[in-house]
Amino acid sequence: MSTLRFNAIKESLHRKPVYIEENDRRSELFGKNVFNEAAMRQFLAKDAYESVMDAVQNGTKIERVVADHISAGMKEWAITKGATHYTHWFQPLTGATAEKHDSFFETIGGGLAIEKFGGSQLVQQEPDASSFPNGGIRNTFEARGYTAWDPTSPAFIYGTTLCIPTVFVAYTGEALDYKTPLLRALQAIDNAAVAVCKYFDKNVKKVNASLGWEQEYFLVDSALAYSRPDIVLTGRTLLGHSPAKGQQLDDHYFGSIPVRALSFMRDLETECMLLGIPVKTRHNEVAPNQFELAPIYDEANLAVDHNSLLMDLMDKVADRHNFKVLFHEKPFAGVNGSGKHNNWSLGTNTGVNLLGPGKTPMSNLQFLTFFINTIKAVNDNEELLRASIASASNDHRLGANEAPPAIISVFIGDQLTNVLNELENVTTGKLSPQEKTDLKLNVVGKIPDVLLDNTDRNRTSPFAFTGNKFEFRAVGSKANCANAMTVLNSIVAKQLIDFKKEVDLLIDKKGMKKDDAIFNVLREYIKKSKNILFEGNGYGEAWHKEAKKRGLSNNKTTPEALKARISKKSLALFEELGVMNKVESEARYEIEMEEYALRIQIEGRVLGDIARNHIVPTAVKYQNVLIENVKGLKEIYGSSYKKYAAEQLNLIEEISGHIATINATVTKLINERRKANALMDIDKKAHDYCNKVKPLFDEIRYSCDKLELLVDDELWPLTKYRELLFTR
Ligand code: ADP
Ligand code: MG
Numbered sequence: 001m002s003t004l005r006f007n008a009i010k011e012s013l014h015r016k017p018v019y020i021e022e023n024d025r026r027s028e029l030f031g032k033n034v035f036n037e038a039a040m041r042q043f044l045a046k047d048a049y050e051s052v053m054d055a056v057q058n059g060t061k062i063e064r065v066v067a068d069h070i071s072a073g074m075k076e077w078a079i080t081k082g083a084t085h086y087t088h089w090f091q092p093l094t095g096a097t098a099e100k101h102d103s104f105f106e107t108i109g110g111g112l113a114i115e116k117f118g119g120s121q122l123v124q125q126e127p128d129a130s131s132f133p134n135g136g137i138r139n140t141f142e143a144r145g146y147t148a149w150d151p152t153s154p155a156f157i158y159g160t161t162l163c164i165p166t167v168f169v170a171y172t173g174e175a176l177d178y179k180t181p182l183l184r185a186l187q188a189i190d191n192a193a194v195a196v197c198k199y200f201d202k203n204v205k206k207v208n209a210s211l212g213w214e215q216e217y218f219l220v221d222s223a224l225a226y227s228r229p230d231i232v233l234t235g236r237t238l239l240g241h242s243p244a245k246g247q248q249l250d251d252h253y254f255g256s257i258p259v260r261a262l263s264f265m266r267d268l269e270t271e272c273m274l275l276g277i278p279v280k281t282r283h284n285e286v287a288p289n290q291f292e293l294a295p296i297y298d299e300a301n302l303a304v305d306h307n308s309l310l311m312d313l314m315d316k317v318a319d320r321h322n323f324k325v326l327f328h329e330k331p332f333a334g335v336n337g338s339g340k341h342n343n344w345s346l347g348t349n350t351g352v353n354l355l356g357p358g359k360t361p362m363s364n365l366q367f368l369t370f371f372i373n374t375i376k377a378v379n380d381n382e383e384l385l386r387a388s389i390a391s392a393s394n395d396h397r398l399g400a401n402e403a404p405p406a407i408i409s410v411f412i413g414d415q416l417t418n419v420l421n422e423l424e425n426v427t428t429g430k431l432s433p434q435e436k437t438d439l440k441l442n443v444v445g446k447i448p449d450v451l452l453d454n455t456d457r458n459r460t461s462p463f464a465f466t467g468n469k470f471e472f473r474a475v476g477s478k479a480n481c482a483n484a485m486t487v488l489n490s491i492v493a494k495q496l497i498d499f500k501k502e503v504d505l506l507i508d509k510k511g512m513k514k515d516d517a518i519f520n521v522l523r524e525y526i527k528k529s530k531n532i533l534f535e536g537n538g539y540g541e542a543w544h545k546e547a548k549k550r551g552l553s554n555n556k557t558t559p560e561a562l563k564a565r566i567s568k569k570s571l572a573l574f575e576e577l578g579v580m581n582k583v584e585s586e587a588r589y590e591i592e593m594e595e596y597a598l599r600i601q602i603e604g605r606v607l608g609d610i611a612r613n614h615i616v617p618t619a620v621k622y623q624n625v626l627i628e629n630v631k632g633l634k635e636i637y638g639s640s641y642k643k644y645a646a647e648q649l650n651l652i653e654e655i656s657g658h659i660a661t662i663n664a665t666v667t668k669l670i671n672e673r674r675k676a677n678a679l680m681d682i683d684k685k686a687h688d689y690c691n692k693v694k695p696l697f698d699e700i701r702y703s704c705d706k707l708e709l710l711v712d713d714e715l716w717p718l719t720k721y722r723e724l725l726f727t728r
Contacts, residue, residue, distance in 0.1 A: 002717040004227045006585035009719070012221035012727045017479035018262040018321050019656040022270065033081060035074055035155040036276060043073035055151040057206070058207050059187070062151060067119030074155060076102060086117055088125045088147040089101050089163040091178040093591050095480050096166075097308050100127050101161050102580055111297035119700055123149050132168075133595070134176050137586025145169065146202035150183065153305045156275050165305055172586050176480035179301070181580050185489040186301055189576040191369075192496035193354065197515060199503070200366040206349040207487050212297030212568045213307050213471075214281075216338035217314065218290050218326040221727050225324035227719045229614075230606055234599075235328040236393070236477070237606045238697065239615075241705040242334035242438060243722035246288070253286045256586070258728045261291060264321040268293075277306045287336040288725040297343060299468075300489070304482045307340075327478040330396030332721060333701075337397045338477035345469035356468040365515060368423070368522060371378040373683060374470060375410050376525045377495035378463060379532035379574070382408040383553045383564035384472075385463075388487035390592070394476035396723055398556070402625055403561050404462035404474045407547045407554045411461035417535065423519075424526045449581070460538035480599075499525075511516060556595045559686040565589045574665035593686040597676070600689040604673050607697055614717045615704045616659055622711045623655045658703040658710075666701075669696045
């Protein structure tokens with residue numbers, strides 16, 4: 001065994017759980033390090049407080065003079081909490097969070113110094129951001145980027161730094177981050193949904209999109225993780241034979257949480273409480289050493305920030321517990337991968353969940369309006385929705401035989417399927433203003449009863465209705481939810497705008513009554529959206545055939561999937577809503593394609609290195625042992641030695657075969673990579689990495705994994721799957 005592997009196993013076996021003391025109630029800890037309403041009331045003058053609240057609730061601008069007051073209060077609060085620095089905290093298109101700390105400390109001459117934090121520092125900063133991905137935006141416009149305060153997500157203290165959530169944009173206004181388009185999409189859906197809500201309730205002034213993410217992850221002992229160059233450099237194992245026992249016994253799911261993992265979770269949850277991240281649920285997932293964490297849902301922008309912050313926090317807390325967190329969607333072949341279910345709904349300022357079925361016919365018509373419009377939006381934009389979750393790592397789930405498939409479909413359950421069928425058949429024939437509405441509203445009135453036992457669930461669906469929300473399950477565990485949330489909220493916003501136009505047209509031009517008009521448009525939508533509804537097994541081969549017949553896309557790889565981002569239709573949709581202009585859409589496409597190529601490039605390099613520097617030399621070493629053995633047997637037994645050396649001779653030959661395959665394929669891999677790198681066109685480059693470079697990984701891995709089975713365990717240099725997955 002290599003010293004590294006040996007020491008790593010030894011170290012991990014001697015780990016003790018870190019004891020976590022919890023003296024305070026969590027409700028008391030909650031939000032302690034957040035500049036929330038309570039803190040603002042205490043540290044801000046009344047008009048400053050009201051101006052922030054107005055910005056949060058109504059999107060009004062905060063005056064510069066008021067910003068000075070706010071920053072002063074924020075600074076005082078932060079200093080009482082032990083903060084020494086502040087930072088604009090943002091989410092560039094790398095997917096991670098970015099921060100650059102500045103001290104409050106300032107000299108004022110005469111050898112004196114003070115703590116200072118002015119309104120201008122709060123409102124706007126100009127980080128030297130030339131190294132963040134921008135898809136050519138900054139080159140094109142020769143403009144620099146700046147960060148600007150997002151008052152809708154409260155500032156918080158992380159360590160000893162006051163973090164101010166910000167957007168990151170070019171001076172010319174183009175978004176360079178995840179948050180900006182998300183905020184625009186949330187504004188778009190707010191406007192569109194409020195307009196539709198007015199049909200039902202004139203008091204609705206604001207609609208918030210909500211998000212409750214469920215974060216899956218793996219915990220691997222840090223010594224073991226760091227003994228694997230592939231985990232360190234790519235976040236996943238590029239090779240490794242599956243262990244004799246994996247997840248086939250289903251003994252990990254919801255099982256009792258291992259002690260070390262639990263103390264990590266408690267520590268993490270305490271930190272989450274302080275930062276106002278309302279985490280609630282924790283449990284074991286399907287695969288060994290795989291877990292899930294879920295919060296109480298929140299307004300989507302805040303929830304996205306919380307998820308980004310959480311992922312950063314998890315890394316840091318894991319360090320204290322000698323764990324490495326793997327967020328990769330598929331860290332281990334042959335066992336379950338990780339996702340991040342995005343539970344999504346729409347809620348009004350009057351406290352109504354628009355995707356929660358109501359008790360009266362009227363509120364049910366409202367529910368059906370939002371329910372059916374969402375289905376129609378997904379139906380019309382399934383390819384764009386697929387693109388919103390595309391990444392090299394998520395391809396391992398979506399494109400492979402794992403949940404959910406790359407085909408987007410919507411699951412609504414038996415009862416709602418029946419309701420839609422009934423509604424569709426209430427009357428046949430053309431729309432007419434003379435149609436009676438009573439019957440229809442009766443049908444609508446049936447819904448609350450049938451929904452009470454809405455327990456059926458289909459775990460294979462990428463987009464499922466679960467009682468009072470939709471659950472977008474195809475989002476990657478590693479992804480920033482903003483991407484998926486921007487697209488989902490945009491397509492539903494666009495759909496609601498179109499819906500309102502159609503309804504108004506029927507009312508104004510055909511003199512239809514409002515409920516009639518709404519109902520008639522919805523019925524047409526039910527007919528038009530049938531293709532996207534699927535209740536069966538999403539993993540099955542039959543569905544792939546059926547989906548193809550229906551004309552649904554099945555984009556298995558990221559380069560294929562991303563095309564939908566820059567289709568005429570998508571560009572127009574984002575442009576119309578003011579979410580992204582053409583330049584921004586195209587820049588994002590380019591960044592994501594580039595990132596894809598880079599990920600595969602790095603994986604290819606790492607795999608080539610490990611195969612050549614770790615695996616082949618080990619195989620040769622073992623082969624030499626066998627050769628020595630055969631030589632010895634020959635010495636003893638003379639010409640009849642083969643009788644005693646049959647197994648050894650076979651092994652020698654097999655090993656040579658695998659070495660030859662590895663050698664030839666790694667050489668091919670290097671050549672294909674060179675060719676791909678020489679391509680200037682990012683489109684071609686990403687496709688080549690996908691179709692010519694990536695397939696070679698499997699061939700190399702196959703031989704390496706076979707060698708793992710053949711070579712003496714004592715010699716094997718890489719920590720094995722059973723050690724990575726089952727060490728507690
Ligand atoms: P599971 O899918 O594991 O069975 P649940 O469906 O009960 O779990 O809840 C998952 C997540 O859905 C939680 O984070 C919860 O806060 C969130 N959720 C519940 N209601 C809503 C809503 N109206 N909008 C967004 N998320 C919601
Ligand atoms: Mg769920």
